[in-house]
Amino acid sequence: MRRVLISALLLVLLPPDVAPAQRVSAADRAWRPFFSAFRAAVRRRDQAALRGMMARDFFYHGSGGDENGDEDTRDEAFEFWSEPRLGAWEAFGRVLAQGAVRNTAMREPGNRRPSRVAPPAANSRRAIETNRVDWYAVFEFRGGRWYCTVFNQCCD
DSSP states (O other): OHHHHHHHHHHHHHHHHHHHHHHHHHHHHHHHHHHHHHHHHHHHTOHHHHHHHEEEEEEETTOOOOTTSSSOOHHHHHHHHTOTTTOHHHHHHHHHHTOOEEOSSSOOTTOOSOEEEESGGGGOHHHHHTTOOSEEEEEEEETTEEEEEEEEETTO
16 A cells, blocks of 8 residues: 555656656757757758747847737848848857857746757856857747747847
8 A cells, every 4th residue: 555655646746857857858859950950041041941940039139129010020130130231140150150058147037948058158147248259049949849039249
């Protein structure tokens, strides 16, 4: 009887602890293929491919918000990045070439989703505060997929 009670108790208690580990594991498995495809799309400036890999609520430097009212800021980001004097596409390529790490410094309060940040130096509050990072990108695992959620010029 005691073993049955202990087993039942373990079954009740384990699922909440197991689920986040499975989510992180799924995020880790999905990261490399996503990041490789994302880098290639940025290199090609393939807006159609990038649209599927960016969050609809994407934040970018110069973000005026959803200027056309379609509840999607990706199109405004593409337009902004296409300004030749800005050099955003080139900066994006340089940031991604440095790789990405687990995000601990650029997280929104209360957000528990797996997240990564590029370049790795952007994962340091000190680097941000001393302006050692020119641009940074943030990625988030949402609904079983990775998305780029931010590409921003640092740190005005």
